[in-house]
Amino acid sequence: MSVNPSALRRAFASYQGAPVTTRAFVAARYVVAPLAPIEREFRGRSGLFLSLGSGLCMLERYLAELNPRLSFEGVDLDPAKVDLIARTRHRSPRVGLRLADATTLEAQADTFDGALVCDALHHFLPDTHTDVVATVARTVKPGGVVVVKDLDTRPAWKYHWNRLHDRIVAGPEPIWCRTPAEMAMLLEKAGLEVELAERVDNALTPYAHYLIRARRPG
Ligand SMILES: C[S@@+](CC[C@H](N)C(=O)[O-])C[C@H]1O[C@@H](n2cnc3c(N)ncnc32)[C@H](O)[C@@H]1O
Numbered sequence: 001m002s003v004n005p006s007a008l009r010r011a012f013a014s015y016q017g018a019p020v021t022t023r024a025f026v027a028a029r030y031v032v033a034p035l036a037p038i039e040r041e042f043r044g045r046s047g048l049f050l051s052l053g054s055g056l057c058m059l060e061r062y063l064a065e066l067n068p069r070l071s072f073e074g075v076d077l078d079p080a081k082v083d084l085i086a087r088t089r090h091r092s093p094r095v096g097l098r099l100a101d102a103t104t105l106e107a108q109a110d111t112f113d114g115a116l117v118c119d120a121l122h123h124f125l126p127d128t129h130t131d132v133v134a135t136v137a138r139t140v141k142p143g144g145v146v147v148v149k150d151l152d153t154r155p156a157w158k159y160h161w162n163r164l165h166d167r168i169v170a171g172p173e174p175i176w177c178r179t180p181a182e183m184a185m186l187l188e189k190a191g192l193e194v195e196l197a198e199r200v201d202n203a204l205t206p207y208a209h210y211l212i213r214a215r216r217p218g
Contacts, residue, residue, distance in 0.1 A: 183197070
């Protein structure tokens, strides 16, 4: 399982014209994110996926380059990111981003073929997690998948590294990581069936990545 270099090059090229700092940030994200296990979850899928806290949509643009049957509707609170995605959308037309607060999102039931929540939940206040997951579960069509990629609380050195990383990149607000078991329980409480919950980091990388695939029954 590895990364597809030409899809990655095309996804990166879609940020042409963005400030050099933004492009450096995008490149760094492609290095740090566990692209291969995320890509595996989207292989063979099709349709429109909701993506909460999708930021600059780096993952979505890469996945859309890999699989022409995938489209994404991202949601983010940051108007600068929404503006950049709108300005460069002609280079990645199947990935949109709209300005909204994912913790109070009003989404219609049974709308999306699936959902992705990548490294976003730990930025939302913990008492919003139940409602966010319930909204995702409701807005995905029966049979649709929900992929959550987040960061574990263990081992402590990785947790502290992740905390430092987010302090530098996202600001001083605390992060609210859950263990994979806690996150899986949250998804199950929302009526989703968890099919997979696994760590996808390795011992030496400093990010405690994990990935969960859940499915709305039906
Ligand atoms: C760590 S970034 C993850 C970006 C992207 N999903 C990725 O994996 O590269 C978290 C994103 O969540 C967004 N965010 C934070 N709170 C949010 C909220 N309440 N609603 C929507 N987006 C939010 C931030 O603006 C940021 O772009």
